[in-house]
Amino acid sequence: DAKTTQPNSMESNEEEPVHLPCNHSTISGTDYIHWYRQLPSQGPEYVIHGLTSNVNNRMASLAIAEDRKSSTLILHRATLRDAAVYYCILRDAGGTSYGKLTFGQGTILTVHP
Amino acid sequence: GAGVSQSPRYKVAKRGQDVALRCDPISGHVSLFWYQQALGQGPEFLTYFQNEAQLDKSGLPSDRFFAERPEGSVSTLKIQRTQQEDSAVYLCASSLGRGSTGELFFGEGSRLTVL
Numbered sequence: 001d002a003k004t005t006q007p008n009s010m011e012s013n014e015e016e017p018v019h020l021p022c023n024h025s026t027i028s029g030t031d032y033i034h035w036y037r038q039l040p041s042q043g044p045e046y047v048i049h050g051l052t053s054n055v056n057n058r059m060a061s062l063a064i065a066e067d068r069k070s071s072t073l074i075l076h077r078a079t080l081r082d083a084a085v086y087y088c089i090l091r092d093a094g095g096t097s098y099g100k101l102t103f104g105q106g107t108i109l110t111v112h113p
Numbered sequence: 114g115a116g117v118s119q120s121p122r123y124k125v126a127k128r129g130q131d132v133a134l135r136c137d138p139i140s141g142h143v144s145l146f147w148y149q150q151a152l153g154q155g156p157e158f159l160t161y162f163q164n165e166a167q168l169d170k171s172g173l174p175s176d177r178f179f180a181e182r183p184e185g186s187v188s189t190l191k192i193q194r195t196q197q198e199d200s201a202v203y204l205c206a207s208s209l210g211r212g213s214t215g216e217l218f219f220g221e222g223s224r225l226t227v228l
Contacts, residue, residue, distance in 0.1 A: 036217075043117075043204050043219030044156065087155060093214060098144065098168065101217060103155030 004088045009108040012078045020073040020107055022088030027068050030094040034101065035062065035073050037084040044087065044103075047073065051093075083111045115139070117220035119205050125226045126195045134190045134223045138207030145188050146217065147180055148204040156204055162188060163211055195227045 005023040012018040024033065035047040048055055048062045050071070055062040061074040075082055085106040091099050118137040126132050138145050143164055148156035149172075159178070161169040164185035173180070177195075182188040192199055202222040208215045 032214075041221070043206070043221050044217075045219065046216040085155075098161060098163065098211065099208075099214065100146070100158055100161060100169070101156075102158065103148075105155055 004090060004104055006086070006088050006104065006107045008105065009110065011110045011112065012075075013112050014080060015077050018075040018078045018082070018109065018111075020075075020086050020088075020109065021070065022072070023070045024088070024090055025069045027090055028092070030092055031090040032093050033062065033064060033068075033071050034089045034091045035060070036087045036089065036101070036103075037082075038087070038106070039081075039084045047086070049091070078109075078111045080111050080113060083109055085109070117205055117207055117218050119203075119220035119223050121223055122221065123224050123226075125228065127228055128195060128197060130195055131191065131193045132195055132225060134192075134203050134225070136188045136190070136205030136207075136220060138186065138188070138205070139209075139218055140186075142207035142209050142218075143185075143211050144208040144215075145182055146206045146208075147188070147190050148206065149174075150202045150204055150222070152201075159190070159203075192225075195225075197227050200225055200227045 034049040036044040038044045050062045063072045087106040120135045145162040147159040150156040158172040160180045162182040177193045179191045202224045204222045206217040206219040208217045
């Protein structure tokens with residue numbers, strides 16, 4: 001599985017934007033970039049995913065570099081509820097793949113009031 | 114319920130005991146995954162079912178771990194002769210389709226503590 005690299009931790013203040021980076025220099029053409037987050041004592045939850053173009057949804061935005069070797073998850077206005085571990089995952093969408101998610105260590109996001 | 118349900122939420126076992134962890138996926142979801150999450154680590158893949166077929170069990174750490182999904186719905190993860198290193202949160206996830214697209218929906222997990 002292609003690997004991702006994320007900072008161990010980041011901090012933000014409430015109501016400020018947060019940019020969570022992810023490097024994936026060995027990404028293949030059939031890999032989608034997925035982001036999941038895990039709140040304390042919860043299972044992971046889906047945030048957003050993309051292939052080549054930037055993506056927006058109600059939770060966040062995903063900015064993907066032109067060469068696809070890096071991406072950034074953007075939380076436009078952090079709230080205390082956004083404090084979680086954020087995982088950047090490459091998910092193989094090739095024809096025979098069933099899309100197993102391979103989690104790394106993730107980035108621990110702390111949001112200060 | 115609307116989400117993935119796991120039971121029990123907490124289980125304490127003495128070393129050597131057998132345990133069974135249950136997962137009720139979202140109704141109609143074809144794909145079901147089990148993950149193991151040690152304290153402070155990301156979840157690690159254990160096994161994958163497509164309906165009742167176990168297509169990938171490459172992540173099961175030993176032959177003490179066994180999973181089944183006999184009718185393509187509820188799944189059970191069984192751990193025989195538990196060891197202290199089996200202490201972890203066991204997460205179940207389901208998704209609608211067979212393939213690699215589509216969001217995975219995770220349960221809250223079953224926390225196993227082996228004494």
